Amino acid sequence: MINIETKHDINWQNLCYTAYGDKPVTISPGLLQSVDQGRLQFLKLIEDGHSCYGVTTGLGQLIGVEFSESEKLELSKTILRARAAAIGKAVPKPVARAAMFIRLVNFLSALDGVSAKLCSFIIERLNDDFTPWIPEIGHGMAGDAIAHTHCFQTLVGEGFVLDKDGSKLSAHTALKQRRIKPYELATKEGAALLNGVAFTPAYALHAHRETTHTLQLATLVAAATIEAIAAPKDSVDNQLKSLTSETGTQITITILNQYLKASDIKPYKLQSPISVRVIPQVHGALTDALEALALRIDHCLRDFTDNPVMVLEDGRGRFISNGGFHNQHLVNQVEHVAIALSHVGALSERRLHRLLDPVQTGLTKQLANRPGLDAGLVVAHKATVDIVARLRMTAQPLSLLTSETSAGQEDYMSLAVPCIQRIFELCTLTRMLLAYELMTATVALDQRVESASTTVRRLHKLIRQQVAPLQQDRPPGPDAETIFEMMSLPIFDHLLATINPNRWP
Numbered sequence: 001m002i003n004i005e006t007k008h009d010i011n012w013q014n015l016c017y018t019a020y021g022d023k024p025v026t027i028s029p030g031l032l033q034s035v036d037q038g039r040l041q042f043l044k045l046i047e048d049g050h051s052c053y054g055v056t057t058g059l060g061q062l063i064g065v066e067f068s069e070s071e072k073l074e075l076s077k078t079i080l081r082a083r084a085a086a087i088g089k090a091v092p093k094p095v096a097r098a099a100m101f102i103r104l105v106n107f108l109s110a111l112d113g114v115s116a117k118l119c120s121f122i123i124e125r126l127n128d129d130f131t132p133w134i135p136e137i138g139h140g141m142a143g144d145a146i147a148h149t150h151c152f153q154t155l156v157g158e159g160f161v162l163d164k165d166g167s168k169l170s171a172h173t174a175l176k177q178r179r180i181k182p183y184e185l186a187t188k189e190g191a192a193l194l195n196g197v198a199f200t201p202a203y204a205l206h207a208h209r210e211t212t213h214t215l216q217l218a219t220l221v222a223a224a225t226i227e228a229i230a231a232p233k234d235s236v237d238n239q240l241k242s243l244t245s246e247t248g249t250q251i252t253i254t255i256l257n258q259y260l261k262a263s264d265i266k267p268y269k270l271q272s273p274i275s276v277r278v279i280p281q282v283h284g285a286l287t288d289a290l291e292a293l294a295l296r297i298d299h300c301l302r303d304f305t306d307n308p309v310m311v312l313e314d315g316r317g318r319f320i321s322n323g324g325f326h327n328q329h330l331v332n333q334v335e336h337v338a339i340a341l342s343h344v345g346a347l348s349e350r351r352l353h354r355l356l357d358p359v360q361t362g363l364t365k366q367l368a369n370r371p372g373l374d375a376g377l378v379v380a381h382k383a384t385v386d387i388v389a390r391l392r393m394t395a396q397p398l399s400l401l402t403s404e405t406s407a408g409q410e411d412y413m414s415l416a417v418p419c420i421q422r423i424f425e426l427c428t429l430t431r432m433l434l435a436y437e438l439m440t441a442t443v444a445l446d447q448r449v450e451s452a453s454t455t456v457r458r459l460h461k462l463i464r465q466q467v468a469p470l471q472q473d474r475p476p477g478p479d480a481e482t483i484f485e486m487m488s489l490p491i492f493d494h495l496l497a498t499i500n501p502n503r504w505p
Contacts, residue, residue, distance in 0.1 A: 006031065007108040010101065010301050012294070012503070015205065019098035024127045027119060031108055035119055038110025042188065042310055045317050052319050053308050055113075055188045076190030080153040083194065086138035086146050091203065093162055096132045098202035099144075099151055100125065106196050106306045113188040113310055121155060121183050128178055133160035133168050134199070139417035140403065142410045143305075143325030147199035147417060155193075157182035195307055197327045200416040201300035204330060207423040208293055211341055212503070214427045214434075215286050216496040217487055218344050219252060221434045221441070222279045223259035224459055225351045227452040228444035229361050230265050231272035236280060248284030248291070255497040256280065263453035268362045275350040282347050286340040287499055293337050294503060296330045331399050331416045338419070338426055342395035345430035349388040352381050352437045355444050363447045367440065369472055377440050380476040384436050391429045394422055435484035436476075438463065443470050459495055462486075 002014045002025045017023045051057060055075070090096075100122055106112045107119050132151040139146050153159040154171035163169040175182055226233070236256040244250060256279065271277075305327065308319040356366045356378060368376030402413045442463045445452055452460065466486060467479045486492065 010105050018101045019094035025123050032116035034110045035116040039115050042113030076185035079190035083149040086135035088135045088137035090133045093131050095202050095206050096134050099199040102198040111310050112192045112306050114192045131162040144199035145194050148194050152193035155183040197305035201297045203420045207420050210427050221438045224441040224456050227456045228441040230268035231276045232267040235277040248287030249280045252280040252284040259455045260453045264451040273354045282343050289337045289340040293333045296333045326414050331414050334419045335397050338395050341426050342391050345391045345433045348433040348437045349384045352440050355440045367443045374473040380436050387432050431487050435480045439480050
């Protein structure tokens, strides 16, 4: 059970439980009462003649349009109809659930003008597994507005949700199946559901989780290569941790030492290639980038991001039009993660190339079992040249491609959603590179007489249970694909060291 006693209970841990688990959520009556008090203060401001964007006026370029009382009621519903413009397959279920949960951050502040009834309705839908269908493509509007429209129009019986089998189901039908009447929106509630920042931190949370797992895999594979290439352990010596201020580098050295325990492999050369020596620095940079992204997500769980915001001072209230919906800090950190992740992938390709060089390894040329008659794994490396090129292209800063809409009224879009989405593509490309590297490292380990570390031996055995030793040339693609698919299965998890145990309950 997740009990929300204050708005601060919408935190990282409870967000993870809501997104990825099935714990029921409750909100304290006192907190709901404060929301209704905020609602009364909002209505009082409207009655006193204060103009409010999206309530007494239209949105975007239509801000100059004023509404009658009956039109104000209709506006809340039309807002959640016309802006459902995205297409494509649905985002993962945890993202939609997290977005619903995060939207409560603003509502429970009692500064958004919504009712406690709306907050309770959202919680009830989370508890009965009512998950909106939010399409992936077409999120160019300011803030998270298009995603929020797809997400929250389902509360009024419009749009679609995920059925039990993951297919698309009419929201109206889903409510009817639960014997629930569509929610009746009050003034302001349509705009409140549309605005603010909830979907992007929800998506960023999922990207953080996926990237963390990719980094864990990358560090494990790097350890296998260190053993396969018979590299000196100098670059991961524990004494180096006291010589750097970078937490991520320290963490990576600790993890690599854990992976390399009980190794009998003697260094082939005095100094390994740079691509091996800088593993702690490159992987450590991604570790730190992920921690900084987590901090930005944490901020989204505390900050008010709707527009306008109702402020109360000296017993009087007013509305402030602001840009809190434009979370450039989060977007910039996503860009940082994209670049840091791409360096991890690119480094994998470079290590693979070194594994094929007998000058570096002391093993056969290109790891061929019968050099000359067999080509070994040189073609596997050539395949990764394609992948790493795609990786570098995908890592380019997408947020700089911002455009303008609404005749210039909305003239600087964050492009947060596509920025986050390409993190998943980068994870896939990086895992492909890691699959080729691991395939190559296991072949090199087959040629080693000395015994590798305990963890690397277990990893080698795991691979060899699915991929036969390379006795002579065969197509390397199927082997790499088998390893790539294995990386998504739980069979690897028992080998992976936890980077930050406090982040994923």
